[in-house]
Amino acid sequence: MYDTQLLSSLLLASICLIPNRTIRLAALAVSLVMAFIHAIYLKYPSTQLAQLEAIIDKTEHVIQDAEAHCRTGSFILAEANLRLLEVKCSASVIRCHILESRTFMWKNYYQLSRDISACAQVISKALITVQLIMEADQQHKYAVDIQATQTALNHYRTHQLGYCA
Known part of the structure; x- marks a missing residue:
């Protein structure tokens, strides 16, 4: 299995590297939605x-x-x-x-x-x-x-x- 905490840390760190503010916020929003879906899946x-x-x-x-x-x-x-x-x-x-x-x-x-x-x-x-x-x-x-x-x-x-x- 994989470590979700490590993956989320790497994802957030890579989002910070996006230079365009609009794209960075969009990537952050997509990441949050994916994290929410993953949390729902674990409780399904x-x-x-x-x-x-x-x-x-x-x-x-x-x-x-x-x-x-x-x-x-x-x-x-x-x-x-x-x-x-x-x-x-x-x-x-x-x-x-x-x-x-x-x-x-x-x-x-x-x-x-x-x-x-x-x-x-x-x-x-x-x-x-x-x-x-x-x-x-x-x-x-x-x-x-x-x-x-x-x-x-x-x-x-x-x-x-x-x-x-």
């Missing part, structure tokens, strides 16, 4: 839905990975999986509303946008919860490994000191 329900589906896919993969590798948190993982399924169902309903709407209405746009945002918040919380479970499990594994290594070193030191004395 179908664009938001595509972003939501990307988060859903990521969450699904993280949950599957956690179920395969984590020894703890199975109940919380089941709850996260339930949230995932609920959001998938809601996303499907939203997709149907988008497909059914033949004419564009601002009321529908606003409601769909709110629904998608609510789904994104739910799935983001579930993703963070699963990632925290995975990190806690990893920390537990590290603690067990540290304890085993310390025990082995203490055992080695005890035997080494016993032979030297």
